[in-house]
Amino acid sequence: MNLETLIPPTNLRDYAKNQGWVLVKEAAKDRLCVMTNPRYQGRQLVFPMDTSAPDYSEAVMLVLDKLAAIEGRITSDVFKNVLEVGDDAIAFRVTTPQPDDRSVPLAFAGSMLAGAQQLLLASACTVLKPQVHHPRLSRTEAQQFLETARFRHTQPGSFVLNVSCPVQGLDVQAPLLPGEADAPFVRRATVKLRQSLGELVSAIETDTLDDLVAATKESDSPVLSANFCEALTRFEDSSLKNSLEIGVTWAGSIPRPSSENRTSLVRVQHDYFPRIEEIRRELRSKEEHLEDVFPGTVERLDGEMGPDGKRAGEVVLSLLTPDGEQVRARANLNADQYEQADKAHMKEGAFVKVKGKLHPGRQPRQLNDITSFELLIK
Amino acid sequence: MALMQGLSPPNIESELSHAYLHAVASRAGLSCRNGNRHEDNNGIDATLTAWLPPGDASTLTEVSINVQLKATVDAPADDGVSLSYFLREPKRYNDLRSETVAIPRILVVLFLPANEPEWLHHSPEQLILRRCAYWESLRGAPDIATTSGTTIKLPKAQVFSPEGLKQLAERLSRRAFPRYGAA
Secondary structure: OOHHHHOOHHHHHHHHHHOOOEEOHHHHHHOEEEEEOOOOOOOEEEEEOOOOOOOHHHHHHHHHHHHHHHHOOOHHHHHHHHHOOOEEEEEEEEEOOOOOOOOOOHHHHHHHHHHHHHHHHHHHHHHHOOOOOOOOOOOHHHHHHHHHOEEEOOOOOOEEEEEEEEOOOOOOOOOOOOOHHHOOHHHHHHHHHHHHHHHHHHHHHOOOHHHHHHHHHHOOOOOOOHHHHHHHHOOOOOOOOOEEEEEEEOOOOOOOOOOOOOEEEEEEOOOHHHHHHHHHHHHOOOOOOEEEEEEEEEEEEEEEEOOOOOEEEEEEEEEEOOOOOEEEEEEEEOHHHHHHHHHHHHOOOOEEEEEEEEOOOOOOEEEEEEEEEEEEOO | OOOOOOOOHHHHHHHHHHHHHHHHHHHOOOEEEEOOHHHHHOOOOEEEEEEOOOOOOOOOOEEEEEEEEEEEOOOOOEOOOEEEEEEOOHHHHHHHHOOOOOOOEEEEEEEOOOOHHHOEEEOOOOEEEOOOEEEEOOOOOOOOOOOOOEEEEEEOOOEOOHHHHHHHHHHHHOOOOOOOOOO
């Protein structure tokens, strides 16, 4: 393992500082970082300042082992935290009632990934322009924020999606020790994510959802958005009846939010998801049936062979609404329409144009009253 | 009763040297951790850690020492001041003589009796591991252009004993690194 490139001395130092270790300045003349901790009398961490030191890797491994022993954790966990010292790390952990479950449907895993991205985008958009619904999540800064986020190794034993957000990934001009108001954009987005989640779960648990919705709609700077709620619902698989835990570990390289512990954990129990969907709909109360012509792509074919020997039935489409939102929708096609859908599904770059009525609700939504279904080939 | 011989004599020598290291370090109040595979590839067989009372601000209170450990039944040449040991691996020699390592390194050589039954004696009253080990720092040793190894002089004054180990740790806490040939 090339620790020289993975763990610079400043990262290790910043992690240790975050745990209460203090640098002994006098050791700098020997090109050593020597750190002590008033909580652990007599213990010291010693590692080179220079990655070019011939035993840099060994010295760092020794420090990681020491920290693990002192903190009562395994070295690999400490290693992970040191790697992420400059990141706000968000862990999405899915738990199911079946203790022996060793897998989840692949489609659900994909949905979780998409949900995680949407949560980040929604939170970033709320930082940029708080509103109850963001018609588009494509603001440049939000997209850039998403591009800096990293998907880390998952953890054994449960289904955990780890996402790292480098706090200095965008705001290189930020002050060295910012106050909360002046925090880097990435930090503000992860704080917003945590706030939105906290308010939502708290409202569910204290049965004050109506108050939350009213306050959100009336607020000039709503913390919560329909997009955020929708993103959360993507972490539910109705067949698994799963719950979700979202843990945020704040980057150690800048002060954490004053109201937060080093790691915060919020649990979204399975029975909360329908309520979250209700809130989503409430926040999008303007959402009505939308009758229009929608361009889109064919994502899935679920039709059946009819008595006439032709396949027809359900398909899943990805449609573009007039306000630029991408929406997944189920549609029931007759045989001729299904044939067009099949061609579109098989051909790269092929789009469809469908006229129908798009119903509100969770995705995939329902597209009914289809009056035309046309194949558009590039 | 003849038992299946699981370890070869060289392996037994090696295990006894580790046992010696652990025993002496423990008696001196140091912890002893065997090197992992990565460390072993870099010539570190074990890491000792000592804890010392605080001194001035630049004094280390927690000192680690990386050990390259050897064992031999060959009778060393004795010039009255030092014992000779032939270190076969040039890479190990160069690892040990580096002056810029953050964690000090020493070579420890256990000289076992040539007669195998004399290596270890056990009775209900005592456990005796015969002969002893010596240590040397190769820090600052000359660069030697060789592919076959080099002879190291281990000072007879530098017995790897509990007391000697404590004194070494105290020196290292002041960043006073022993250099090759300075003893």
